[in-house]
Amino acid sequence: MKRRKHRRKARMSTFTAGLIGLVVIAVFSYLAYTKFANPFASKYTVTATFSNAEGIVPGALVRIAGVNVGTVSSVTSDPGCTKTPSSGSSSCQAAQVKMTIDNQGLPIHDDATFAIRPRTFLEGNFFVDVSPGTPEAPVAASGHVFPVQQGVEAVQFDQVLDSLQSGTRKNLQTLLQQFGTAVKKGGPSFNQSIQYWLPAYEYSSVVSHDALGIEPTDLENYIAAQGPVAAAIDAHPQNLESLITDFNITANAFARENVALENTIVQLPRALEAAVPAFDALNAAFPPLRELAKTLIPGVKSTGPMVDASLPFVTQLNYLVQPAELRGLTADLKPTIPALAHLTVDTIPLMKDEVRPASSCVANIIYPWSQMTVPDSHFTASNGFPSRKVYVEAVDYLPGLAGESRNFDANGPYVRILGTGGTLTYSLQPGLFGQALEPLEAAQPTVPPGGKEPPFEENTPCESQAPIDSLAASTSAPIQQTSSNLDAPGAQARWEGANTNALSALEDQAKAAGLGLDSSKVVK
Numbered sequence: 001m002k003r004r005k006h007r008r009k010a011r012m013s014t015f016t017a018g019l020i021g022l023v024v025i026a027v028f029s030y031l032a033y034t035k036f037a038n039p040f041a042s043k044y045t046v047t048a049t050f051s052n053a054e055g056i057v058p059g060a061l062v063r064i065a066g067v068n069v070g071t072v073s074s075v076t077s078d079p080g081c082t083k084t085p086s087s088g089s090s091s092c093q094a095a096q097v098k099m100t101i102d103n104q105g106l107p108i109h110d111d112a113t114f115a116i117r118p119r120t121f122l123e124g125n126f127f128v129d130v131s132p133g134t135p136e137a138p139v140a141a142s143g144h145v146f147p148v149q150q151g152v153e154a155v156q157f158d159q160v161l162d163s164l165q166s167g168t169r170k171n172l173q174t175l176l177q178q179f180g181t182a183v184k185k186g187g188p189s190f191n192q193s194i195q196y197w198l199p200a201y202e203y204s205s206v207v208s209h210d211a212l213g214i215e216p217t218d219l220e221n222y223i224a225a226q227g228p229v230a231a232a233i234d235a236h237p238q239n240l241e242s243l244i245t246d247f248n249i250t251a252n253a254f255a256r257e258n259v260a261l262e263n264t265i266v267q268l269p270r271a272l273e274a275a276v277p278a279f280d281a282l283n284a285a286f287p288p289l290r291e292l293a294k295t296l297i298p299g300v301k302s303t304g305p306m307v308d309a310s311l312p313f314v315t316q317l318n319y320l321v322q323p324a325e326l327r328g329l330t331a332d333l334k335p336t337i338p339a340l341a342h343l344t345v346d347t348i349p350l351m352k353d354e355v356r357p358a359s360s361c362v363a364n365i366i367y368p369w370s371q372m373t374v375p376d377s378h379f380t381a382s383n384g385f386p387s388r389k390v391y392v393e394a395v396d397y398l399p400g401l402a403g404e405s406r407n408f409d410a411n412g413p414y415v416r417i418l419g420t421g422g423t424l425t426y427s428l429q430p431g432l433f434g435q436a437l438e439p440l441e442a443a444q445p446t447v448p449p450g451g452k453e454p455p456f457e458e459n460t461p462c463e464s465q466a467p468i469d470s471l472a473a474s475t476s477a478p479i480q481q482t483s484s485n486l487d488a489p490g491a492q493a494r495w496e497g498a499n500t501n502a503l504s505a506l507e508d509q510a511k512a513a514g515l516g517l518d519s520s521k522v523v524k
């Protein structure tokens with residue numbers, strides 16, 4: 001039993017020692033990392049004197065450059081204030097504010113200044129804003145009392161009102177009353193306007209971004225340019241006074257027309273709904289407008305030299321329009337003007353009935369047709385016959401026509417006909433046939449049903465005809481062909497007879513067309 005008690009006491013003493021060690025380590029770690037003030041060390045305190053310390057209470061914060069460096073210890077009246085013997089009351093309101101400054105707020109110099117500032121509306125109350133002074137000044141010892149000349153108290157709202165004249169205070173009262181009325185009546189309208197805030201803020205952000213300018217120095221130059229403007233306003237205060245007076249007159253005019261203004265504001269949402277698409281379209285028009293402006297820059301630059309170059313012409317034109325010159329020219333043109341008027345009247349039917357239809361036909365029918373290409377897979381660049389546009393192929397016959405019209409002897413122009421033959425014979429129509437060395441693969445375009453040509457309407461105006469949308473033609477099987485063998489008995493005689501019959505047929509066709517053709521002179 002004694003050994004168990006001894007072991008239990010040993011374990012408890014070891015546990016107690018370890019626990020105490022952990023507590024000591026935790027305390028020292030906390031003091032080391034948090035820089036906790038040594039409670040046994042004397043605190044650094046200073047006292048600032050203010051002519052009025054209203055709003056400052058013990059426990060208020062002390063700040064340097066917005067950083068909390070201490071608190072207010074106490075607020076007492078200045079011992080230097082004298083008391084009236086009869087009443088025993090103090091004749092001044094000066095107060096001494098004693099502050100405790102942490103190490104991070106040191107050093108404080110003798111020329112330091114102290115100001116009582118209001119805290120934000122979320123924080124409430126006041127704080128002491130300390131300017132620690134210049135490094136050249138001596139360091140203030142703990143307990144130093146700064147005079148009232150180095151303390152600045154906060155300006156209270158009632159002091160601001162007391163500084164205003166009676167007329168200004170009356171106008172301020174009217175403003176506050178009317179503002180309260182506006183807030184009371186304008187609450188629903190304000191709630192309805194919230195839905196338009198998002199695009200307004202969006203566009204406002206774009207405007208704010210664009211206000212920065214394009215170059216890094218644009219905003220700087222803009223602010224620098226406002227300096228002369230502000231200086232000009234400062235140099236002419238009477239103009240600013242007139243501006244305020246005119247603004248007062250304008251505000252009075254708005255006040256008299258408050259009903260009409262209210263009705264106008266009611267229509268403002270509708271105006272905004274109509275204006276937003278217009279502004280979007282205007283915004284979309286700005287990029288091409290900028291491009292137009294850039295394009296016009298060379299012309300604007302050349303306008304000056306152009307004006308200089310045109311001045312001699314303008315001078316001569318000025319001489320021309322003088323009575324001595326222009327009156328003589330007018331007299332010469334006087335007989336011509338009636339004739340020109342009659343010519344203009346007579347030209348109208350020509351332009352209307354002849355030139356206009358012809359121009360319409362060329363522009364809408366002939367020109368689009370001339371730019372088309374015949375789609376034919378048998379004529380390509382690979383076989384040496386690439387497809388060409390119509391206006392190129394339409395004149396291919398001219399070289400042949402020139403060769404046909406050339407004189408070869410004293411008898412004048414004549415036509416040479418090269419007759420070809422072959423083993424394949426084709427019947428074209430009754431009385432006509434053809435021969436070829438190779439068989440025909442297909443017929444393109446397809447022969448119309450019955451061999452009839454498409455109708456040709458001479459009295460239909462060209463401009464009223466439907467434009468041609470394609471030159472593609474259908475392909476059909478070749479016409480019937482008959483193969484012949486020239487080595488067969490009697491084939492040679494039939495061949496010569498066919499030639500004689502062909503010449504006779506050509507002669508008959510030439511006579512029917514009014515052409516003189518003597519088959520005896522044809523070279524066989």
